[in-house]
Amino acid sequence: xxxxxxxxxxxxxxxxxxxxxxxxxxxxxxxxxxxxxxxxxxxxxxxxxxxxxxxxxxxxxxxxxxxxxxxxxxxxxxxxxxxxxxxxxxxxxxxxxxxxxxxxxxxxxxxxxxxxxxxxxxxxxxxxxxxxxxxxxxxxxxxxxxxxxxxxxxxxxxxxxxxxxxxxxxxxxxxxxxxxxxxxxxxxxxxxxxxxxxxxxxxxxxxxxxxxxxxxxxxxxxxxxxxxxxxxxxxxxxxxxxxxxxxxxxxxxxxxxxxxxxxxxxxxxxxxxxxx
Amino acid sequence: xxxxxxxxxxxxxxxxxxxxxxxxxxxxxxxxxxxxxxxxxxxxxxxxxxxxxxxxxxxxxxxxxxxxxxxxxxxxxxxxxxxxxxxxxxxxxxxxxxxxxxxxxxxxxxxxxxxxxxxxxxxxxxxxxxxxxxxxxxxxxxxxxxxxxxxxxxxxxxxxxxxxxxxxxxxxxxxxxxxxxxxxxxxxxxxxxxxxxxxxxxxxxxxxxxxxxxxxxxxxxxxxxxxxxxxxxxxxxxxxxxxxxxxxxxxxxxxxxxxxxxxxxxxxxxxxxxxxxxxxxxxxxxxxxxxxxxxxxxxxxxxxxx
Numbered sequence: 001x002x003x004x005x006x007x008x009x010x011x012x013x014x015x016x017x018x019x020x021x022x023x024x025x026x027x028x029x030x031x032x033x034x035x036x037x038x039x040x041x042x043x044x045x046x047x048x049x050x051x052x053x054x055x056x057x058x059x060x061x062x063x064x065x066x067x068x069x070x071x072x073x074x075x076x077x078x079x080x081x082x083x084x085x086x087x088x089x090x091x092x093x094x095x096x097x098x099x100x101x102x103x104x105x106x107x108x109x110x111x112x113x114x115x116x117x118x119x120x121x122x123x124x125x126x127x128x129x130x131x132x133x134x135x136x137x138x139x140x141x142x143x144x145x146x147x148x149x150x151x152x153x154x155x156x157x158x159x160x161x162x163x164x165x166x167x168x169x170x171x172x173x174x175x176x177x178x179x180x181x182x183x184x185x186x187x188x189x190x191x192x193x194x195x196x197x198x199x200x201x202x203x204x205x206x207x208x209x210x211x212x213x214x215x216x217x218x219x220x221x222x223x224x225x226x227x228x229x230x231x232x233x234x235x236x237x238x239x240x241x242x243x244x245x246x247x248x249x250x251x252x253x254x255x256x257x258x259x260x261x262x263x264x265x266x267x268x269x270x271x272x273x274x275x276x
Numbered sequence: 277x278x279x280x281x282x283x284x285x286x287x288x289x290x291x292x293x294x295x296x297x298x299x300x301x302x303x304x305x306x307x308x309x310x311x312x313x314x315x316x317x318x319x320x321x322x323x324x325x326x327x328x329x330x331x332x333x334x335x336x337x338x339x340x341x342x343x344x345x346x347x348x349x350x351x352x353x354x355x356x357x358x359x360x361x362x363x364x365x366x367x368x369x370x371x372x373x374x375x376x377x378x379x380x381x382x383x384x385x386x387x388x389x390x391x392x393x394x395x396x397x398x399x400x401x402x403x404x405x406x407x408x409x410x411x412x413x414x415x416x417x418x419x420x421x422x423x424x425x426x427x428x429x430x431x432x433x434x435x436x437x438x439x440x441x442x443x444x445x446x447x448x449x450x451x452x453x454x455x456x457x458x459x460x461x462x463x464x465x466x467x468x469x470x471x472x473x474x475x476x477x478x479x480x481x482x483x484x485x486x487x488x489x490x491x492x493x494x495x496x497x498x499x500x501x502x503x504x505x506x507x508x509x510x511x512x513x514x515x516x517x518x519x520x521x522x523x524x525x526x527x528x529x530x531x532x533x534x535x536x537x538x539x540x541x542x543x544x545x546x547x548x549x550x551x552x553x554x555x556x557x558x559x560x561x562x563x564x565x566x567x568x569x570x571x572x573x574x575x576x577x578x579x580x581x582x
Contacts (some may be wrong), residue, residue, distance in 0.1 A: 092479055095508050110395045148508060149483035154447040159508045 008018055026168045032177035034210050036082050048141060067139050072138060075172055078131040085180060085215040086125040088161055088204045100151055100160035103167045105197040105276060108188040117168040119179040122215055124129045125248055137248055143178045151200050152273035158261030171238060180208060183238050188223045197276040205233030206266025209242035216242065229275050232268040278329040292356050301354040310348025312340045323391055331415050375502040386437035387416040404436055409428035445509040449482060450514045452505055459499040464491050464499050467532045474526045475505055482506040498535030
């Protein structure tokens with residue numbers, strides 16, 4: 001059954017809005033099951049072997065993904081763990097705070113609006129949770145090949161986690177262990193035609209959600225001039241019933257998004273070095 | 277009513293000091309206190325993240341003390357306290373101390389200027405006067421650098437300020453180059469394709485600016501390829517150390533190899549024999565063309581007959 005859009009809110013205001021796109025069925029093979037599990041868990045999925053062994057009260061965590069291994073011991077009586085999609089900014093190292101998605105150019109009419117779907121790379125976080133709710137990140141794995149890029153000039157640009165995506169008018173089926181869907185709302189606030197071929201998002205503002213088949217996020221891009229646009233993440237899933245993911249990401253305290261104490265002020269990134 | 281107030285303010289408390297003087301004295305102290313607090317706040321905000329916390333603390337306390345001293349001296353004039361002797365003595369001491377600590381003051385001023393100009397930050401990888409390493413701390417008088425081999429180097433701020441500083445990580449991305457030679461018998465186009473494929477797979481080789489691989493020179497021993505790669509400043513060394521070997525392995529897989537330095541020695545008899553055989557086979561080419569098209573071109577030959 002093809003994925004169909006039941007309701008869109010393209011004409012709604014900028015306020016948080018209810019969106020719903022039907023789940024449909026993935027025709028891309030098996031889907032990865034995210035959620036909360038007990039320590040008797042073990043999985044062998046698309047080359048990822050992950051599981052816990054009980055060794056007299058100490059759980060031995062083992063992970064292997066195409067020869068890339070990690071092992072750890074966990075002492076817990078009542079703990080559980082989560083497998084959740086997380087922002088793709090941790091592997092191979094925490095290099096940047098920004099994600100850049102390049103896509104086929106879209107030209108938008110003056111004062112026009114477009115809602116498109118792009119794919120975003122994801123990583124999978126393994127979180128431990130104690131009885132008191134305290135969480136700890138145990139491991140991160142990914143099925144994606146990380147690639148970085150530079151948006152702007154070397155002197156005043158930003159390093160970005162690069163991803164290339166097709167443009168979809170409707171949410172496509174994606175492999176939920178590799179990629180998520182980004183619902184991008186583009187508003188052209190100018191009185192001229194504007195072309196957009198990339199979006200750079202400050203990841204702290206981008207909240208991921210997941211359900212059985214899909215990982216999603218939403219963002220908004222407002223074109224201010226022909227070469228300048230503001231991009232901000234919107235904290236909402238693409239359909240109801242999705243669960244919000246835990247965030248691993250800790251922003252650098254010296255970014256312009258924070259005050260002197262390091263508190264996050266704003267998550268809007270101004271793309272002032274072109275959008276193509 | 278105003279007259280009564282004026283009378284109260286003009287009434288003497290002791291000596292020539294009136295109530296008005298006391299009020300102004302207190303007001304000046306309050307203004308001094310507020311000014312010192314405000315300047316401290318601005319300084320903390322300005323210097324935060326630019327230098328070490330203890331240096332910020334010392335700077336703020338020093339400037340606050342100076343404001344207090346100046347404020348108290350100005351306020352004391354309201355109490356008709358003659359501080360001219362103290363000021364003269366202070367001036368003389370100041371000049372003496374100034375001469376004695378000329379270098380120290382020079383370093384201090386340079387330290388303050390460095391905090392504002394910020395050519396380097398803590399953690400940056402820099403090169404100053406031949407010293408290469410990471411900035412460990414920026415103090416008021418000196419800057420501490422840990423060299424790549426783990427040595428501690430203290431650079432006086434005056435020296436740092438007047439020197440040429442190369443900051444390796446000031447910009448978010450930087451470029452590094454390789455020169456790779458392949459044999460004349462290898463296909464340069466194939467080598468470029470294989471090299472680009474390896475670069476594309478490396479996460480720290482930036483997508484934009486895109487890497488550039490091209491034939492840079494036809495050298496004495498082989499075709500010289502130039503490889504230019506942009507990488508995040510903090511990770512360029514990782515990329516540089518990993519990529520060269522990976523490129524080499526990829527080239528080997530394509531049967532492309534690095535040329536060994538070689539010298540082809542031509543003997544006159546051989547030349548003549550080859551030429552004769554070519555001519556006998558029937559060709560329209562000149563002698564120069566025949567020899568020039570040969571891989572073992574006579575330009576490489578030892579002209580001295582043995």
